[in-house]
Amino acid sequence: MSKRILAIEDHEENRRILRLLLQSAGFEMIEALTGEDGVAMAEKERPDLILMDIQLPGLDGYEATRRIKANPDLRHIPIIVVTSYALSGDDVKAFEAGCDAYVTKPFVPRELLAKIRGYLG
């Protein structure tokens, strides 16, 4: 069974790019558009990995990461934070929130895939 990846991302084009990339690599992708939905879907679907955008409407990526990592049943799920042009301190904030890896947009597709495979290999 192919591994399932939850992409929490509000921007449609970015979701589409991720979908094309992940599907081409043989992963299944499920999607959430807001932080709240993302946390709920993580609880319900128990994905194998989460790609987390930071600038989300409502609950932002840091807080969503914190909530997922605070749940003992979900804590083991690797979270890769994907964010726009990194401002100094964003990476520190992301790691403080509990993410496992950090990628800045524009990401190079092959590099992101390599990172994902590192966790799901």
Add this chain to the structure above:
Amino acid sequence: MRPDRRMMSGRAILTKAVVHVEDLRADPEYAQQVGRAGGFRAVLAVPMLREGRPIGAIVVIRAEPGPFSANHIELLETFADQAVIAVENVRLFKELTRSVAELRALGEVGQAVSSSLDIQSVLTSIVTHAVDLSQADAGTIYEFDEGAQVFVPRANYGIAPEMIEALRQSHIRLGETVVGQAGSKRVAVQIPDLESASGYPLPFVLKAGFRALLAVPLLTESHVVGALVVRRKVAGTFPQPVVDLLQAFATQSVIAIQNARLFREIDEKSRALEELSRNQEQLSRLSTALQEPLSLTEQLRRVLDAARQVVGLDHLYIWTPSAGGDGLMVSAGAGLTESDYRPLLGVSIPFAEAGALAAVYEDGEPRVFDETHPVPERYRLRPPYSEIAALRLKAFLVSPMIARGHTVGVLSADNRLTRAPIAAHTVELLHSFAAQAAVAVENARLFQEIQDKSQQLELASRHKSQFLANMSHELRTPMNAVLGYTDLILDGIFGDVPEAIRDTLERVKGNGHHLLGLINDVLDLSRIEAGQLTLSLGDYAMGEVVHAVASAVESLAAGKKLALKAIVPIDLPPGRGDERRLTQVLMNLVGNAIKFTDVGQVSIEARVADGSFLVAVSDTGPGVSEADRQRIFEEFQQVDSSSTRKKGGSGLGLAISKRLVELHGGRLWVESTLGQGSIFYFTVPLRVERPAESA
């Protein structure tokens, strides 16, 4: 000589009555000596009285005992009266000469204050007149430097250059010497004799021959602006009138200093605002308002009080246009009681009904009315204003307040209580005070203008930073998608890509990254401007930063056939700072060097100097002219706009790099010889534990 009852003159003065002794030998109180020596027996002494107070006595003596006739006594009394008048005339003449001199000095100084922006000449004029009129030998006006907390001599009179230098080196602080004490106690302070004053900290003052010192503070409501000191070579206390006079000069100095500061500030702000509107991209770094707001009422009150002290009028008023601009209102008064003032409070008298006040405001000509020049019908106040008790006047004067050619209000004065006539020289004197009041009003207006401009600036700057931050985010999102799709195609997700298409897509990708770089530059700068960019401090190796940058630009240099060198000692100490930002800085400098160099080499060298990393990027490019060496660090500047077109780039890189280095507490600069190349240097402390205050 003190009056003594044993002397006839003394007795006449003490009793304020005629003393008539027919035979001295029969007078028990008389101390015989004079009588024996001169051999006279009868004495008549008449006191000289001015308004009931004795100012002297006339004594006549006779060798023979016996009474003086009633005629003699009357004659002597007439002489005494005439002598009183003569003495009084001399005194009045002296006083008049003195007040004319004071008037002239105050007038000249007032003129200088209101017309000249050259603070130095104004202060020099003030100190010169102050020394002259206080009959001192030397004087200095100090300005209090708020930052350094010391009094700095700004204008001097009557002292040698070496002493001026010594005063400058003395760094007088609040509470030190008469100057600092006048400043800290906010009152006049004097030392009547330096020789007997122990522990005076400036020995060179005594050595220069000065014995007596008097200092008055230059004050605003809440701050010490400076001090005015006069020095005299003769020991002794400075009398109260001199202290008062000096205080009047101090007020003038404050106005002059404030005036000059305000003008400097408004000039800068105006230029900054112009700059901003001309060049929307230029981000402003101006401080907000002036350090200290001027209270107009307080300034006017001081001018009026000073005027009342000097000219001795009962009431003085300053009228300025009301907010609506359709009438005149009292902004300040002197000598007014509560009941005088209450009916005037908040009342704007429309120009059409304000009589002489409006006339003077409109044509700028002073007017005086009294018994012999009654108020003509057209200059009378109209009801209901004519019913206000304080304004029901037969004799008064109105003087225009003119600052820099504009009438900003009028000053009116009357002797309603004493009904004393208004002297001609009073009119002239008040004219000079009106000029001062005008400057104060003008200052307040300028101050308001500065505040408005500051607010506009701040708002404009904030809007712009916010706009730039939003825009760059909005621009970045679709750009990321463009690059994402390009990468997907190039990665073969949709199948094999033919070579021709691959090459074109690589160009799309290259241009996209370039555009993204520009957007990021704008975002960086707007964040720095808004104080939102924080350093992410961590441990790093400077050698790695240099090598990372060198390898990133290797192909770029090779493409232009430039030699690229990186020189790093192997024993560089570990650094602490924002590695990513320092890499960005070095990348920018090296990128520029390669971009602008066509032949030769680019080298990067890092070493430790004075406890900091010193990084130098040198090239064999065209060099930067002296005129451009400052400008290239400003936003959106390249040496010329044609090079922007040729070489690309946002023109923000150096501005950002400079700020990033400054946030680390370091410095970035350039040395260059035109035609031979440039060396860009930056320093950063080895270990940055906290970011420097906003660059």
